[in-house]
Amino acid sequence: MTGTVVGQLISLSEKWERENCCHGYYKNTLDDIKGNRIFLAVEGGTVVGYLFGHKEVTEKTTSVYEAGTSFFEIEELYVKPEYRNRGIGSALFQYMEKAVSPDVDMLMLGTATKNFRAILHFYIEELGMEFWSARLFKKIR
Numbered sequence: 001m002t003g004t005v006v007g008q009l010i011s012l013s014e015k016w017e018r019e020n021c022c023h024g025y026y027k028n029t030l031d032d033i034k035g036n037r038i039f040l041a042v043e044g045g046t047v048v049g050y051l052f053g054h055k056e057v058t059e060k061t062t063s064v065y066e067a068g069t070s071f072f073e074i075e076e077l078y079v080k081p082e083y084r085n086r087g088i089g090s091a092l093f094q095y096m097e098k099a100v101s102p103d104v105d106m107l108m109l110g111t112a113t114k115n116f117r118a119i120l121h122f123y124i125e126e127l128g129m130e131f132w133s134a135r136l137f138k139k140i141r
């Protein structure tokens, strides 16, 4: 594979930051990636997309889960722009779902993607996630 995997992940996250498509997204350092379980989409020895996250256990009971529920927190899902809309993002998600299913009861993620309609369609209609909450803003001065 070209370069180290971690080097390729950091370089993809630099591209993601430059794309400016997610509020508050900054490129990763090694520390951001450490401790996560990483799934890669590779073409010709180059990483063209990735998903990473880690297992956690809920502390408090909420309206959507009981305290003590194990879940996989999806930290990042990214596909290089020129490889998008070919099913790679969905394939990464579905592969991860199958891989983590013996260990966790739920998948969770937060999103700050500016194209919120497309991302909600992707996660809810294409990948079967459910909507929990959203934070909105309106600048008035």
Ligand SMILES: CC(C)(COP(=O)(O)OP(=O)(O)OC[C@H]1O[C@@H](n2cnc3c(N)ncnc32)[C@H](O)[C@@H]1OP(=O)(O)O)[C@@H](O)C(=O)NCCC(=O)NCCS
Residues within 6 Å of the ligand: 016, 021, 022, 076, 077, 078, 079, 080, 083, 084, 085, 086, 087, 088, 089, 090, 091, 109, 110, 111, 112, 113, 115, 118, 119, 121, 122, 123
């Ligand atoms: C979200 C993302 C991973 C999808 O990857 P992909 O390989 O294009 O996904 P697929 O081909 O499996 O599915 C395409 C779907 O992605 C969604 N999508 C398309 N463009 C998008 C965009 N600019 N932003 C967010 N979602 C988008 C649409 O729901 C699309 O569905 P459609 O084919 O019915 O129109 C990719 O658009 C991406 O890397 N976006 C930038 C990073 C990002 O926002 N990540 C999610 C953070 S929570």
